[in-house]
Amino acid sequence: MSHIFIDEYPILTFEFEPFIDKYWNIGLSQYIIEQYGNSTTYDHEKVEKILMSCFEYFIGQFKDLILKQDTEIFFKSVFLFHEASIALYIKQLEGFQLPEVIESDFPRYQRVLKLILEQACDIELTAKKGLDYKEIINTIQELYYLGNWIYEFAIYIAYHKMIQNAYYIEFEENVFTCGWQNNFGKVNETLCRYFGIDYETFFDEGALNELKRALEDNFSIDYNKAIGIIPYLKKHHSNNPEQTLEPYILPINLATECKTSEENTSMFYSGLMLSKTNKLTLENAVLKPYSEKRYMFRPILTYIVDGVERALIGNNKIAESMMVIASNMIHWNNMPEEWLKDKGMVDFMNKKGLEHxxxxxxxxxxxxxxxxxxxxxxxxxxxxxxxxxxxxxxxxxxxxxxxxxxxxxxxxxxxxxxxxxxxxxxxxxxxxxxxxxxxxxxxxxxxxxxxxxxxxxxxxxxxxxxxxxxxxxxxxxxxxxxxxxxxxxxxxxxxxxxxxxxxxxxxxxxWDYPIIKLEDKTNKRILKYSHPYFKNPIIISTE
Incomplete structure (x- = not known):
């Protein structure tokens, strides 16, 4: 399947068959066997080391592949897929139901696209080379596969650090596998499903408007003009959503429009820019998802294309980033560091931090x-x-x-x-x-x-x-x-x-935390789990 359209938006599905032999059955499995052997292990510390090595393996494979991509058109294609994903996410919030074929993978898909776009800041790109569209799709698909396993092993490691003896490792005909001990995976699924509704309980609805006012007051700008000038300048060159700009023109134009200083407008825009100088390493981008130096919070990607700095800016991404800055950053005394050069923005951040x-x-x-x-x-x-x-x-x-x-x-x-x-x-x-x-x-x-x-x-x-x-x-x-x-x-x-x-x-x-009873088919018994759930379960019956 791979490349599909949902409500006219292009989306890639997660595919494993083209890559599983290369990267898992052979690549990862041999990599782990060479370091640790192929015996089954339940030892907590050894399992953690093996999971860390799996994470490092996929990090290395992802880096090797992405550093070979040096064409602007490749990353513009990723950018367009990402913009489409945001549009679909907005429709989701409005009640649109994603097809089953992508629904469970969709959040991971968006994360991997962000990861690809961030890492391009390190690469010297060229607009002088073309690529076959099928080749572009295949490479994005391969990076999606690798990125998925980077995130998956990061999650395994995190759970293993929180739960004693969370996972075990074994090999089936020298093919690496890992799994939950004590049915903990099923317990976790049950709890996440049960408590899913709790995510909808509280949100500071006024935070975005407060952030807009703070930006206007402290940088002497009109927020709507600051955002609206971006598509206006892009259309001056072309109607293509992936049209890039030289980043220096943004503060110049906004300063003229708002009759304020370029120092003010430069501080505003620089707080939204991600470049080679401030992006995180691939590892840290995965392990520090709430760093303000992520594409999630900085929607202006700054690339070097044929030796010239170019800004790639998505209209959908700007709106997404401003919302997450307001809702999932400032309340925790965090903000783009460039904005913190202004005392008024520091005061605003501290005020929000105290009131949450x-x-x-x-x-x-x-x-x-x-x-x-x-x-x-x-x-x-x-x-x-x-x-x-x-x-x-x-x-x-x-x-x-x-x-x-x-x-x-x-x-x-x-x-x-x-x-x-x-x-x-x-x-x-x-x-x-x-x-x-x-x-x-x-x-x-x-x-x-x-x-x-x-x-x-x-x-x-x-x-x-x-x-x-x-x-x-x-x-x-x-x-x-x-x-x-x-x-x-x-x-x-x-x-x-x-x-x-x-x-x-x-x-x-x-009401109290529910008691969970699950069948342990391997050992032919019923296990009971109560809060705290990830300790040793109680055996309540055996066959």
Whole structure:
């Protein structure tokens, strides 16, 4: 199949048959056997080393192939496929259903196209050589195959670092294979499907407009003109969407149009440019997906074509990048470094960084207000009865507590930390969160232990603030995290992490993390998995 059209947009399907012998059955398998032998292994450390070697193998093959591509027309073709993919993604958001033949592969397809376009920044290109279109398609298809396995092994490694004994390695007639231990793959699929709806719970809808205003105020530009001038200048040369520009003309024209300095307009556009000087290596581009030095955030690709700097800019890509900068960058004190040369943009970023937890906490607080639970928010001290001095906890030993909630009917006190995380969609991103949450656990544990030993302090505070007429001194104290978007820590952490969708039902004890039962066909038994799911499962029956 390979090259198809969906709603008039050209798309490449993932094909493995033309490449599996060359790169997997022979290439990868021999590469691993030469280093490690061909025996089956379940040893955690050895498996991790082998997975790392697989990642390095496909990185090397991808580099070898892409560095042979020195024609501008090749990367313009990739660019057009990528622009078409964004148009299809926008239709998806509007309710369009992708055909089954590409639906599951589509996010990976977009990532690999981005990866190809980024790496071209390193290559001296020429517009003086042509290429047969079939040759172009075949090469993109081959890079798609290699890029897919780069991402796949990056994901295997990330899961293996988060889960003890996640994978095993074996060889079937000297052909390399790897798989999940303990049915963990099926567990993960089940959980991701179950919690898929949680991705839709919270988004700062005003962030993009705020970013536009900040750019206008601090760079003295008109945002719509700054973006609109790009297709205008491209059309001056041709109507081709892949028409390139010399990048220096952008700030000159915008400065004239907005009656501002070229220093301002240069700062704006340079923050959106990806070039040889600031692009990541292939490895880092995969392992650091949220770096601001990615095509995701920098939609102006700067290539060297016949010795001249040319900018390749997609109309669809500009819109995509501005949205992700607003929604998945500035809230985490991150922004294109060129924009941070302006103090006003630094102040804007810091403001957004400080308010993101508050935005989530406001939504959480509404839940407790509507359900009339006694609760404390952002508590630094506890009021005490009579004339006793308040108990201050805003110290290194305890620290501010985001929420305390009491469920009288269940004899339980919840203590919660709120974490506003970036939206992550694969294990490489999840692992970043996972490492952070391991550190958060220590702080939450400290606060939980303090509260267990000081329920009398909370009792008096609640009597003063909510006039409760019952004792909480025998109540169980449970620590949880409140989060804005799903992440793998939810499934395997010490403490449960709840999205907005789950908080009310969990606090009132009408919902909990599901128990999963799966058949282990190899060992003829039924296994039960409960939170945390990726520890040793319980055997509940054998044949």
């Amino acid at each position: 937890d508050r935005l989530l906490e406001n939504e959480i607080e509404k839940i407790f207000q509507q359900n009339k639970y006694p609760y404390c928010r952002n508590i630094e001290s506890f009021r005490q009865k009579g004339k006793k001095q308040n108990i201050n906890i805003n110290t290194p030993k305890v620290g501010e507590i985001d929420f305390i909630i009491v469920n009288k009917n269940k004899n339980k006190v919840f203590i919660a930390d709120t974490k506003y995380n970036r939206a992550r969609y694969d294990a490489v991103g999840y692992r970043i969160d996972y490492s952070n949450f391991i550190e958060y656990e220590k702080k939450l544990e400290r606060k939980k232990n303090w509260l267990i030993n000081n329920l009398q302090v909370l009792q008096e505070h609640l009597e003063e603030m909510f006039h409760i007429d019952y004792s909480i001194l025998s109540f169980e104290v449970e620590a949880v995290f409140f989060i804005n978007t799903p992440t793998f820590y939810m499934f395997n952490g010490k403490y449960k992490a709840l999205t907005l969708l789950r908080i009310k039902e969990y606090i009132e004890n009408t």
